Amino acid sequence: MRHHKLALCAPHYLEWFLAQTERTITRYHMFEPEERILVAVSGGKDSLALWDVLLRLGYPADGLYINLGIDGEGEYSHRSLEKIEAFMATRPEARLHVVDVAATYGATIPQVARRKLRGRGKPCAVCGLVKRHEMNRIAQEHGYAVLATGHNLDDEVAVLLSNVLHWQVGYLARQAPVLEEREGLGRKVKPLCRFYERETAAYALIRGLDYIYDECPFAEGNLTNFYKELLSRLETESPGAKMQFYLSFLQARKDGLFGQAAQEVTLHPCPTCGQPTSVPGPCAFCRLW
Ligand code: Q46
Ligand code: ZN
Numbered sequence: 001m002r003h004h005k006l007a008l009c010a011p012h013y014l015e016w017f018l019a020q021t022e023r024t025i026t027r028y029h030m031f032e033p034e035e036r037i038l039v040a041v042s043g044g045k046d047s048l049a050l051w052d053v054l055l056r057l058g059y060p061a062d063g064l065y066i067n068l069g070i071d072g073e074g075e076y077s078h079r080s081l082e083k084i085e086a087f088m089a090t091r092p093e094a095r096l097h098v099v100d101v102a103a104t105y106g107a108t109i110p111q112v113a114r115r116k117l118r119g120r121g122k123p124c125a126v127c128g129l130v131k132r133h134e135m136n137r138i139a140q141e142h143g144y145a146v147l148a149t150g151h152n153l154d155d156e157v158a159v160l161l162s163n164v165l166h167w168q169v170g171y172l173a174r175q176a177p178v179l180e181e182r183e184g185l186g187r188k189v190k191p192l193c194r195f196y197e198r199e200t201a202a203y204a205l206i207r208g209l210d211y212i213y214d215e216c217p218f219a220e221g222n223l224t225n226f227y228k229e230l231l232s233r234l235e236t237e238s239p240g241a242k243m244q245f246y247l248s249f250l251q252a253r254k255d256g257l258f259g260q261a262a263q264e265v266t267l268h269p270c271p272t273c274g275q276p277t278s279v280p281g282p283c284a285f286c287r288l289w
Pocket of ligand 1: 070123124125127128216217218219
């Protein structure tokens with residue numbers, strides 16, 4: 001790890017990874033040992049690595065898998081669930097919640113997106129909306145204190161670059177390792193946010209986690225992946241550049257650079273589902289269906 005000027009063998013790498021995760025959890029006050037955690041799992045390396053680490057650190061962490069009904073090549077969603085079930089088979093203490101979007105709401109994500117967008121564009125906006133709503137719903141219904149996602153440093157800096165390029169000050173104010181809970185919205189945390197993507201991949205590999213390698217077929221050619229490529233070129237030239245970009249952003253944010261924008265908008269409960277929304281009336285999720 002050039003950016004850390006550190007080289008480790010496999011057993012020490014695993015120790016290091018656990019200790020670093022624990023340090024991130026404490027540093028950003030993500031959760032206390034007795035708080036119940038819901039981990040959003042996709043079957044990919046980051047979310048399975050996160051779930052594995054939290055269990056090994058002794059946290060009460062359950063999983064949530066949202067079946068989006070994305071088939072693409074070889075039934076993407078179906079294969080994702082298989083990986084998660086294989087993970088669970090060797091961890092009897094782990095519990096998994098599964099939400100099947102088509103069974104619950106009557107259409108898969110590609111179907112509802114086609115309806116909504118009349119065939120234009122990718123279903124990602126619709127997909128993001130549904131995932132956020134369902135994560136929040138399951139966390140609330142089952143009384144989880146916190147929702148954890150597997151975002152790594154590469155994910156975070158790609159979003160950061162995108163937000164900076166468009167000067168999305170409101171988004172910048174809200175991009176953080178921890179989003180505190182507010183009326184009707186649970187706390188959200190990203191315990192892997194200080195790991196490079198290849199570090200979470202190395203962890204998954206050494207731990208022998210079997211995960212889904214392919215990305216969702218709709219991710220191909222998206223802008224986030226292009227930003228990731230750009231940032232990786234920067235990293236090659238200047239090891240540690242991504243970490244530097246992210247940490248100095250967090251510092252600037254803490255110093256109040258986005259202070260005005262951080263002022264929260266007033267939220268109203270949706271009359272249909274009860275989740276908070278910024279405009280009075282039904283929320284975007286309920287309007288979608
Ligand atoms: S948003 Fe888009 Fe992802 Fe949903 S449709 Fe696939 S690529 S899974 S993170
Ligand atoms: Zn609603």
